[in-house]
Amino acid sequence: MICAVTAAAALGATEVLSKERKSRSAVPPQPSPAAVIVNLPKAEAVPPEGPALPAKAVQADGTGPKPAVTVPPGTAQSPGKPADAKPSATPAITGSPAPSLEPQATPQPSAAPAKPQTGAGNYPPADPAKKVALTFDDGPDGKYTPQILDILKAQHIQATFFVIGKHAEAYPGMIKRIASEGHSLGNHSWDHAQLTKLPDEEILKEISRTDQTLKSITGYVPSLFRAPYGAVNKQVQADVTASGHRLAGWTVDTRDWDATPVETILEYLRKETAPGAVVLQHSAGGKNGNLDNTVEALPRIIDYLRQNGYTFVTVPELYGIKEAK
Template identity: 40%
Template sequence: MTAGCRSPWGGGERSAVAGATDAVSPPAVSPSATSSAATPSAVVPSGEPVHRVLTEAESKPVYELGSGRRVVALTIDDGPDPRHTPTVLALFETYGIRATFFLIGENVAEHPALVREIADRGHHIANHTWTHPDLRHLSEDKVRDELERTSDLLQRTTGRQPTWFRAPGGDWSETSLKVAADLGMRNMAWSVDPRDWARPGTPAIIDRVLKNVRPGSIVLNHDGGGDRSQTVAALKAYLPALVDSGYFFTAPPN
């Protein structure tokens, strides 16, 4: 996916949903390998979370950070998975990296302690639906159930109401964008896809990341949904290469 030229953290113009791109300015953080953990959302007296009201521009998918600095956002999809997530967390800890984990509700329900560990290590917790369906073929009620159940469980598990959402496969629809906005969540896409989910081999994953990454890239990775040993091995190789090339890592603010 290619990039355009507006900012995601403050809004800005966006093109249509299908195939749209958006370059964005990075969050106001120092150029270090850390990003502070988010605080829980406000709660009204009834106990219901207060969702941020998004502008129309903020409701569109974000594809890149701004390219003014050598900053990369790492995103991890489809977990948590007890086979691979702990190794990914340990690797990120080694390099002082904070990432965004897009979690599937069913997996959150099965591995709540692992979800809390992700949050406690300062990573950002984000919504990736309850069952990982193709949202383009679901009614609004079903889309809302997928997103709301996941956000509610993440809130109960970590004390954080997620403010970022990623549609499975990047397959957004007008309905899913509306529901995500209703729940106070912005939509994060990606600009570098090594297709690690297809298990093309560790060398292929490494090559695709290093050839396509650039300042402002959002890189897609997977720690769940199957055998992700190739992804883990690739991270072990390309993370030090990016660090040696002068890249810093960030996670968009919750």
């Protein structure tokens, strides 16, 4: 089953902060007085049924086209005609300078260029202000989740896994491994239903059933909830808050679920990452059940972020949320 849920924001009992990626968000929820939002998620495409995701954005009523991301013409990214370059001004003609009567100082040799500062693994020193949270949705499974965990373990990185309840029930060993290796867990509903189309009691059941399953495996209920497809309205917000969770979204969508080529995944990352970024990826599902590109891209994502001075944290660490362990 495919997911995506979009997370830099403020927490508070009466405050809703929405940090959506410009022109791509299709879910402009109206804040509930009791709702607490972390990076109000940007909507993902929603299938009419099954795992296929058409190119439609989800609004509170499940409709609405996804706006295209525009690039100004004349840029390297724009397929349009480049902007005409203005000719340079003709340089002014000047006479030969008069010889100086003052003695000229002998130029001092230039100082040798400073050697670049490097940290562990020849990476630049991490900037404490540049934090990023890697997140993985829709797991666990027995194929891709363990590969992702292996990469994260080798790189000494903790991430956040938003898991589907029925998958957790099927792979309790993977849930135990996620928790034991220091990663954060989040509730991603029981079966990846589009919550904005469900009655109130069904929304609460999607949340509570997954909570109970995770508690039976780990001994605790996670603090975070991420809505399937990023589809959120006032009722969903209210139910998430009533269940004791914080609503989490994302700020960088790698589109990895759609068999997106590795180079394109990296291009999305480069364009959208900023300090405090929450990166959306998947640890199960994918188009035709294939997330090979996700696994291939992950080491390069980590390398790019480290080369640019980022420190990896979990979503609770990023927002100072105490996990209910």
